[in-house]
Amino acid sequence: MTTLLLPLLTFTLPAPASLSGAVSLLLLHLSWTSLVLSHHPLTLELVLILLVRGVFFLAPALALSALQAAGALAAPARRRPRGRPRKDGAVAPWVVVGKVVANLVAGALVQAAVEWVCTEALSVRSAVRVAVVWPGVFDLLAGVVAAVVAREVVQYVVHSQLLHPPHSSTRLSRLHQAGSHALAPTALLSHYDHPLPYLLLHFLPTYLPALVLRPHLLTFLLFLAVVSLFEALQLSSLRGLPAPFLDALLDAKEEHWITGGTRAFADLAILDWLAGTPGRRPASSYSPRKRVDSMRRKSKLLLS
């Protein structure tokens, strides 16, 4: 484990100011090379996926959930329509955290298991390439964009057709409603669900693009980091972020929960827009400016 952690630390710790960019890059490359050469590719993939999920989803989601619980961020639950199933208060926070961690671990283990079956049992190549040579910057960015778009398609199909079927409920859709849609939303809720709908909605849309695109492990980890960070933000009520389109995307995801899953099925809202299921609220009911002001007022009250 030490041989895994030491090279990882060189990725996370800032390089001394005296080191030039080229030397820092060389050190990073040496650390990556030693990681790849000294560990089984599946071990490396599993550990790094869990690390990325922990850093880019679990840590920010816990912090944002704590702010929501303290009242520093507005709670979407207050706008929830009446008559929908609701269990807030019936599930202890530590149970929510435990279930989220279990789902994150389950997703990583299922990926490692599928990769093991591919490489060891079927003797075919793995979906994610673990290689010493880094991907080029263009390959890295193009790979992330392609994976995000492919994920959008799989996510839309799974979420709108399997977890919220348009005509009648199924056992699977009821599991999703009773899991993800039953609690008052917090930043953690993105990964709170029954394991079966969870794997369909979170494992499949990230793994299927990898099967098709066969990205470098570093490309896959960057894709996973972007996705995880968005998932931590989507039910956090945090608004006024630097990217102006982010507020609209986060509103749409919040709307999915508020409407009980009748619209806004995918994160980028492209297929929702094409299919006529966008998650936009009427313009009169939402003002990003007002929401930021309200958040600031609440923060001041909390600090005073």
Ligand SMILES: [Zn+2]
């Ligand atoms: Zn849903």
